Amino acid sequence: MTLAGNRVLITGGGTGVGAELARQFAAAGAEVVVCGRRPVPLAAIAAEVGGRYVTADVTQESDLARVFDLAGPCSIVIANAGAANSAPLAKVTLAEWNQMMTVNLTGVFLTFRAGLAQMSGWGRLIAVASTAGLKGYAYAAPYAAAKHGTVGLVRSLALELARRPITVNALCPGFLDTEMTDRSVANIVAKTGKTPDEARAALAASNPQRRLIRPAEVAAAALWLCAPGSEGINGQAIAIAGGEI
DSSP states (O other), X not given: OXXXXXXXXXXXXXXXXXXHHHHHHHHTTOEEEEEEXXXXXXXXXXXXXXXXXXXXXXXXXHHHHHHHXXXXXXXXXXXXXOOOOOOOGGGOXXXXXXXXXXXXXXXXXXHHHHHHHTXXXXXXXXXXXXXXXXXXXXXXXXXXXXXXXXXXXXXXXXXXXXXXXXXXEEXXXXXXXXXXXXXXXXXXXXXXXXXXXXXXXXXXXXXXTSSOBOHHHHHHHHHHHTSTTOTTOOXXXXXXXXXXX
């Protein structure tokens, strides 16, 4: 397939899944614009793929308006930016709850709203959610609640746009082999005394294939949603989890 002539905006595009999305969409011929809060990794991936970057905080309405002003019209918008933490609900502070909601849900809302406002024809809105948007996980209630909200947002917006040539979908990977999982591993080690290998194996065990999901698998699914023949895939939350969901 080719995406030549299309511009894609990827939030959280400097590392992990976002960086792999940038690589694969560039390889498919799309013009890539990545955005995020950290200019160094953004600049590195933009240089690698021959694209551009914009520093922005997806939780700030004014930042998203500026991103699209600088990027120019984007036919593909991927809301990938997110964050995770882990704690028993009784120990979660209101500030921590609000942070999970703001980054993982409000950020998607603001990205989609700004992205949709500048779409005039064919378009794709894709949220990188999580299996936590499809099931519960102990010690991750705020994160799961935010990801469930993202799935609800996707399903509702898909119905609003069903008569336009724009589809809205969520990709829901299980535990990923990324920097975010590295932080989860470190948290498990600190709290349980497990070795890093034991902690990583515990996360991989939730996948019936007994492995972490590769960022390339998420990027491949995103490309499929942009390919000819995907027009009927709308309002879906697609699990990429080896059969966990």
